[in-house]
Amino acid sequence: xxxxxxxxxxxxxxxxxxxxxxxxxxxxxxxxxxxxxxxxxxxxxxxxxxxxxxxxxxxxxxxxxxxxxxxxxxxxxxxxxxxxxxxxxxxxxxxxxxxxxxxxxxxxxxxxxxxxxxxxxxxxxxxxxxxxxxxxxxxxxxxxxxxxxxxxxxxxxxxxxxxxxxxxxxxxxxxxxxxxxxxxxxxxxxxxxxxxxxxxxxxxxxxxxxxxxxxxxxxxxxxxxxxxxxxxxxxxxxxxxxxxxxxxxxxxxxxxxxxxxxxxxxxxxxxxxxxxxxxxxxxxxxxxxx
Amino acid sequence: xxxxxxxxxxxxxxxxxxxxxxxxxxxxxxxxxxxxxxxxxxxxxxxxxxxxxxxxxxxxxxxxxxxxxxxxxxxxxxxxxxxxxxxxxxxxxxxxxxxxxxxxxxxxxxxxxxxxxxxxxxxxxxxxxxxxxxxxxxxxxxxxxxxxxxxxxxxxxxxxxxxxxxxxxxxxxxxxxxxxxxxxxxxxxxxxxxxxxxxxxxxxxxxxxxxxxxxxxxxxxxxxxxxxxxxxxxxxxxxxxxxxxxxxxxxxxx
Numbered sequence: 001x002x003x004x005x006x007x008x009x010x011x012x013x014x015x016x017x018x019x020x021x022x023x024x025x026x027x028x029x030x031x032x033x034x035x036x037x038x039x040x041x042x043x044x045x046x047x048x049x050x051x052x053x054x055x056x057x058x059x060x061x062x063x064x065x066x067x068x069x070x071x072x073x074x075x076x077x078x079x080x081x082x083x084x085x086x087x088x089x090x091x092x093x094x095x096x097x098x099x100x101x102x103x104x105x106x107x108x109x110x111x112x113x114x115x116x117x118x119x120x121x122x123x124x125x126x127x128x129x130x131x132x133x134x135x136x137x138x139x140x141x142x143x144x145x146x147x148x149x150x151x152x153x154x155x156x157x158x159x160x161x162x163x164x165x166x167x168x169x170x171x172x173x174x175x176x177x178x179x180x181x182x183x184x185x186x187x188x189x190x191x192x193x194x195x196x197x198x199x200x201x202x203x204x205x206x207x208x209x210x211x212x213x214x215x216x217x218x219x220x221x222x223x224x225x226x227x228x229x230x231x232x233x234x235x236x237x238x239x240x241x242x243x244x245x246x247x248x249x250x251x252x253x254x255x256x257x258x259x260x261x262x263x264x265x266x267x268x269x270x271x272x273x274x275x276x277x278x279x280x281x282x283x284x285x286x287x288x289x290x
Numbered sequence: 291x292x293x294x295x296x297x298x299x300x301x302x303x304x305x306x307x308x309x310x311x312x313x314x315x316x317x318x319x320x321x322x323x324x325x326x327x328x329x330x331x332x333x334x335x336x337x338x339x340x341x342x343x344x345x346x347x348x349x350x351x352x353x354x355x356x357x358x359x360x361x362x363x364x365x366x367x368x369x370x371x372x373x374x375x376x377x378x379x380x381x382x383x384x385x386x387x388x389x390x391x392x393x394x395x396x397x398x399x400x401x402x403x404x405x406x407x408x409x410x411x412x413x414x415x416x417x418x419x420x421x422x423x424x425x426x427x428x429x430x431x432x433x434x435x436x437x438x439x440x441x442x443x444x445x446x447x448x449x450x451x452x453x454x455x456x457x458x459x460x461x462x463x464x465x466x467x468x469x470x471x472x473x474x475x476x477x478x479x480x481x482x483x484x485x486x487x488x489x490x491x492x493x494x495x496x497x498x499x500x501x502x503x504x505x506x507x508x509x510x511x512x513x514x515x516x517x518x519x520x521x522x523x524x525x526x527x528x529x530x531x532x533x534x535x536x537x538x539x540x541x542x543x544x
Contacts, residue, residue, distance in 0.1 A: 164344020231340035279514020
């Protein structure tokens with residue numbers, strides 16, 4: 001009986017040891033290729049050994065931002081949508097199409113068509129920023145020499161105007177992105193419209209962002225999703241880029257605003273405090289009394 | 291002697307039935323009101339919010355806080371007040387024709403008051419809650435960042451010097467700044483985003499054909515190249531905000 005028990009115990013031990021060894025070797029076999037693949041191609045975030053992975057994501061992001069910032073001129077179409085949480089608690093999505101033309105350092109043109117059909121135009125020619133609404137026959141214009149970076153910052157920060165993803169149009173985009181990003185991860189390699197793409201996910205203090213950057217020589221973003229995590233309802237902004245063109249045909253008059261006949265100049269909200277004192281200087285195109 | 295208890299029981303039963311009836315009425319009206327609120331389509335929806343900015347940073351922009359929602363909110367609260375008044379009037383007329391006891395009237399009027407208080411404090415609560423949520427999530431984000439920082443791959447904290455330009459693409463910061471500036475200069479209006487204490491309405495600009503966005507058919511005057519619109523003693527002018535062209539109340543140009 002004793003020998004029987006001992007042999008059973010021995011067999012059990014052997015089986016247990018064998019199983020453990022087999023299990024370990026299987027695990028190693030599974031993890032190793034993944035780790036290699038991750039570190040070599042930056043294709044997936046897995047397991048602990050992928051220490052180099054975030055650096056890869058960081059490099060991909062930096063390369064995209066620097067490529068864009070150093071591109072002297074480009075045009076791109078942008079279809080974006082954003083959610084607005086209504087007071088009822090319901091989230092409603094609005095959309096718009098933008099055609100953007102950039103010619104550094106002084107030329108910027110953004111044609112916008114909102115989902116309700118309203119059209120707007122924003123132009124900068126190195127001297128003046130103009131926003132124009134043809135359906136209302138009004139425009140506002142302010143002098144701001146100094147290039148696109150200055151103009152865009154002034155337009156958003158000081159005039160309080162809206163220009164989604166404006167940060168991408170400035171040459172400080174790489175620095176701004178690095179400064180704001182607190183965490184960055186490689187999500188996956190995926191395919192958008194047949195193009196192999198890196199999907200990255202970053203976090204700033206107030207916005208979580210995702211960006212899809214194609215592999216290859218032109219790492220220009222194909223898609224961006226922004227989540228406003230601190231805003232009530234955590235609404236998102238989604239943008240899809242198309243028709244990147246790094247050699248667009250550019251005419252001088254694309255960036256300079258020439259008011260159509262009968263167009264009236266109005267102020268930016270930010271100018272209202274000084275409006276009564278200074279008025280709007282626009283002798284040629286100011287409309288008379290209705 | 292026997293009839294009196296019977297009468298009392300009948301009176302109590304009738305009171306209960308009437309009370310239940312009035313509660314049901316209130317519920318039905320409440321639902322009706324809700325339906326009405328929900329049906330305000332065709333431009334009743336706010337188009338402005340944190341996500342509309344499409345920026346890589348965000349301030350504390352409230353949900354639906356825009357010029358459009360400013361007027362929407364004001365008209366909704368007016369409607370709520372009107373319906374509350376109607377409810378009170380209806381209740382009173384029922385009471386006057388009723389021969390029921392005072393307890394019911396007290397109960398009904400207390401109910402009205404409670405409803406009014408509830409509806410008036412609802413907005414405040416929502417705002418407070420939203421502010422608290424934002425503060426909490428900011429704290430959480432900061433904590434989680436501190437906690438997660440040692441992990442590999444996380445960026446170091448920003449070490450740049452130009453904090454003045456932090457979040458310059460955030461429409462909220464600019465709008466608040468404009469609001470503050472405008473308040474000082476013109477007095478009594480909010481720019482784009484009404485503050486919690488502001489009751490001023492910003493009018494959306496109408497289609498080019500007319501002045502439908504203003505509360506009247508205005509007199510139009512041009513002073514120093516600026517077109518002003520006058521409605522009674524109020525003056526307005528058009529201006530570009532981040533949600534488009536709006537009419538803003540301004541001080542008289544002369």
